[in-house]
Amino acid sequence: MAFFDDQIIERVQQATDIVAVVQDFVQLKRAGRNFKACCPFHKEKTPSFVVSPDRQTYHCFGCSVGGDVVDFLMRIDGLNFVEAIRQLAGQANIELPEATPEQAKGASRREKLFGIYELAQRFFRAHFSDVNSGKQAREYMAGRQFSPEILEEFGVGFAPASKHLLYDGLRKKGISEEDILASGVATRSQYGNIIDQFRGRVMFPISNAQGKIIGFGGRVMNDDLPKYINSPESDVFKKRQELYALHIAKRHIDRDDPYFIIVEGYLDVMRLHAAGIRNAVATLGTALTEDHARLIKRYVKEIVLVFDGDKAGENAALRGLEVFLTEDVSVKVVAMPSGFDPDDFVRDNGGDAFRELIKTSEDIFSFKLKLLMKRHNHREARGLLTITTEMVSMLAMIPNAVLVDRYVKQLSVVLGVDEQSIQLELAKVHDKLSGRFKAQEPEEDAPTTSLIKNPFQAEYAIISLIAEDETLALQAREVLSGSDFLSNEVAEVYDRIQARYGEGRSVSVRVLLHDPRIVADREIGQTLKSYLSSNIYAHLSLAEKSKALAHCIQQLRLKQRQCRADEIRRKIKEAEFQGDHGKVAELVREFQELTRLQHS
Numbered sequence: 001m002a003f004f005d006d007q008i009i010e011r012v013q014q015a016t017d018i019v020a021v022v023q024d025f026v027q028l029k030r031a032g033r034n035f036k037a038c039c040p041f042h043k044e045k046t047p048s049f050v051v052s053p054d055r056q057t058y059h060c061f062g063c064s065v066g067g068d069v070v071d072f073l074m075r076i077d078g079l080n081f082v083e084a085i086r087q088l089a090g091q092a093n094i095e096l097p098e099a100t101p102e103q104a105k106g107a108s109r110r111e112k113l114f115g116i117y118e119l120a121q122r123f124f125r126a127h128f129s130d131v132n133s134g135k136q137a138r139e140y141m142a143g144r145q146f147s148p149e150i151l152e153e154f155g156v157g158f159a160p161a162s163k164h165l166l167y168d169g170l171r172k173k174g175i176s177e178e179d180i181l182a183s184g185v186a187t188r189s190q191y192g193n194i195i196d197q198f199r200g201r202v203m204f205p206i207s208n209a210q211g212k213i214i215g216f217g218g219r220v221m222n223d224d225l226p227k228y229i230n231s232p233e234s235d236v237f238k239k240r241q242e243l244y245a246l247h248i249a250k251r252h253i254d255r256d257d258p259y260f261i262i263v264e265g266y267l268d269v270m271r272l273h274a275a276g277i278r279n280a281v282a283t284l285g286t287a288l289t290e291d292h293a294r295l296i297k298r299y300v301k302e303i304v305l306v307f308d309g310d311k312a313g314e315n316a317a318l319r320g321l322e323v324f325l326t327e328d329v330s331v332k333v334v335a336m337p338s339g340f341d342p343d344d345f346v347r348d349n350g351g352d353a354f355r356e357l358i359k360t361s362e363d364i365f366s367f368k369l370k371l372l373m374k375r376h377n378h379r380e381a382r383g384l385l386t387i388t389t390e391m392v393s394m395l396a397m398i399p400n401a402v403l404v405d406r407y408v409k410q411l412s413v414v415l416g417v418d419e420q421s422i423q424l425e426l427a428k429v430h431d432k433l434s435g436r437f438k439a440q441e442p443e444e445d446a447p448t449t450s451l452i453k454n455p456f457q458a459e460y461a462i463i464s465l466i467a468e469d470e471t472l473a474l475q476a477r478e479v480l481s482g483s484d485f486l487s488n489e490v491a492e493v494y495d496r497i498q499a500r501y502g503e504g505r506s507v508s509v510r511v512l513l514h515d516p517r518i519v520a521d522r523e524i525g526q527t528l529k530s531y532l533s534s535n536i537y538a539h540l541s542l543a544e545k546s547k548a549l550a551h552c553i554q555q556l557r558l559k560q561r562q563c564r565a566d567e568i569r570r571k572i573k574e575a576e577f578q579g580d581h582g583k584v585a586e587l588v589r590e591f592q593e594l595t596r597l598q599h600s
Ligand SMILES: [Zn+2]
Pocket: 039, 040, 041, 042, 049, 060, 061, 062, 063, 064, 065
């Protein structure tokens, strides 16, 4: 995150107009000083998404997302902070310095690889279109009933059978042998000479979420083996972190029903997209991973996993799915009818039949329960134990308490086991898990931790007030320091703003929204950004704002005392438990003092 310093970020911001950037994604209409549109982040009929050119922020009064242009790009395009800054800097022709030579080397290496894949893609596409060279490949794909439009959208190409045509072409363009080998489009053969990696294959470019090509898959057109060859992993291609066609699917998410369908192959994805099922993506020959879960979470909160209807398929489908539950992405699964993959199925039965199939998907919990009940007899003690143990360990992964409760009820009904006993088992697993967590990372006092997770509203309000006006910042500084805040994250932002004013620099919502520390903690960052971009105090006079600030500070003090009181209560209990009467008396005095203050 410490990739760019404040000054660079400010330069990029100053050179960027949020209106122009947002306009690429949504149709804006002028409304007074601002612009309005229907929100791209939630479904709505009347526009509540507002872009302010003065403040260079956006805010949706429907779903209360908001922030500056960098946030907007991060949210709509699934970029991370550094990627968003890079993109804006590129558009504004600002050169970004690299923090260290190491990073510079890494970045330019990545750029080189992207360049090679771009050239290789042009080569494969040219051969696919070539009257003679690409004839067989075109006929093969047409025979599989793929239209020229879908082939073009997915950039399907052809690698001719010659040994080193691509390699020679790249060398002629001045690319070094080392870089070509690093890209994996050519490889050193066992005899020591360099040959193209893909020969005589139909080519499927693999892009990352931003649409940059990062590798290829190549398929034979006969029964030769291996049927598929993929690019080796490189600095820009990690199979466990990428999903095929995500860059296309992410632009077709249905805001009424946002989810991704996950299948296994290039052709499956292309077939589904061709049938208008545009939210399909594929894994690249690996099981689903934690990285996938995080990637997917940027766009949707639900996936439907489609797998082969045999036992191996079932097992593969279940592997690694817990991590999605931990990330709070809900998982549904559906088996293909035996002998079909999505490609054949849709070709034979049409897209609507597949849509119907998707409707029959089951959530992973019910699916796993059924599977276990098929494999173990729940009327026997041993079978029942196996089933409950497995199901409870799955439940323990789900952070959403409401969901867990529902599943516990379901489990209790299906297995004929008392709900409370299931809760008890679940508590045991939770204890074990949290015990492991504590051993790794000693936690501070519990009350503080829970507050850090859920900072107090007044704290946000204080930040948005002092970010508006230096007079207010001075007013706050006289009575409030960072250590008064209950949330460490918000406290840091507070200190940072005060320090900035202290150095005689200006503060603005724009600058603040870029504070890397705000970006660092997602949940807190989002709330704070929502406060800042909503501009809730805009209509107040300075005197009124000053009153509002005083009120917020008072609220914060009150909350502080409450927290302190809770802490003392807890310590009293501890001291009582340990029989330390002196300590108890001391704490009680402190408690009384505190309550006296509170009521004065
Ligand atoms: Zn919205």
